[in-house]
Amino acid sequence: MTPKEKAKELLDKFDFIYSYDGLDIMDEKLTNDDRKHCALIVVDEVLDVDCFDMSEEHFDNHIEWWSEVKQEIEKI
Numbered sequence: 843m844t845p846k847e848k849a850k851e852l853l854d855k856f857d858f859i860y861s862y863d864g865l866d867i868m869d870e871k872l873t874n875d876d877r878k879h880c881a882l883i884v885v886d887e888v889l890d891v892d893c894f895d896m897s898e899e900h901f902d903n904h905i906e907w908w909s910e911v912k913q914e915i916e917k918i
Contacts, residue, residue, distance in 0.1 A: 845907060849914035852881040878915055885912045 843851075856877040858869045872880070888908050893901050 845910035846914045848911045849881070849918065852884055852911070852915065853877045853918060856880040874918070878918060881915050882912065885915065 853874075856872055859872055859876075860869050862868075885908055889905065889912075893904060896904065
């Protein structure tokens, strides 16, 4: 999967938000800005994960790939 495809996949996961007001479960379509904000939070969390069991090269690739995903989300 390319970083661009992953960015779209993450945005698609935040298409709707479900909430419960005590009586009903409501769904609400999120704006594109809200979807981007949610997806960027996810990417930042992934980038903050300590990857002690990764080799230095694998860690560098991991950081680079997720950074590219972040850039693709910001472009959308």
